[in-house]
Amino acid sequence: MKNEPAPPLVVHVDSVEEVPHLKGEHWGGTYKPLTPALDAHPGRIGANLSRVPPGRSACPFHAHAREDEMFFVLSGRGVFRHGDQLQEIRPGDCISCPAGTGVAHQLANPFDEDLVYLAIGLNDPHEVCVYPDSGKVLVRSIKTVGRLTRSDYMDGEPELPRILELAHGSGDPGA
Numbered sequence: 432m433k434n435e436p437a438p439p440l441v442v443h444v445d446s447v448e449e450v451p452h453l454k455g456e457h458w459g460g461t462y463k464p465l466t467p468a469l470d471a472h473p474g475r476i477g478a479n480l481s482r483v484p485p486g487r488s489a490c491p492f493h494a495h496a497r498e499d500e501m502f503f504v505l506s507g508r509g510v511f512r513h514g515d516q517l518q519e520i521r522p523g524d525c526i527s528c529p530a531g532t533g534v535a536h537q538l539a540n541p542f543d544e545d546l547v548y549l550a551i552g553l554n555d556p557h558e559v560c561v562y563p564d565s566g567k568v569l570v571r572s573i574k575t576v577g578r579l580t581r582s583d584y585m586d587g588e589p590e591l592p593r594i595l596e597l598a599h600g601s602g603d604p605g606a
Contacts, residue, residue: 438467473556488539496559500552507546
């Protein structure tokens, strides 16, 4: 088995390839992962250099259960949506989005030049994220985004619990 080289501890932003994540005319942008040595271990803090072109939002309005996020605006202008509030952002602004509050947030660029910011946060493998505008939920541990429907706790369970069926089938629950 060949040993893979360890991810670099130091990267220069110019040497990192920009990763596009675009959808339609108004969604997405690009990012450069700046912390590969940390990104290799889920749950550690990491940083990306994010760029949102004019007329786009990088991601849907969302609220994190576990991951705090910070954004530091480097260039351009944008808008920050936090709950029911909308605020213009500009270079030098540092934005804090604490997890676990149930208050959603979103960044967008309605202006004429790219919005560029440093995004810092965890990549928690057990994150749960809600998207109030669309009713979606992300459960990262099962790699699923979807919509939940309410049901009774016992809905869909068989009359005879499977564990009892298995125990009765073996003839000896201790076997």
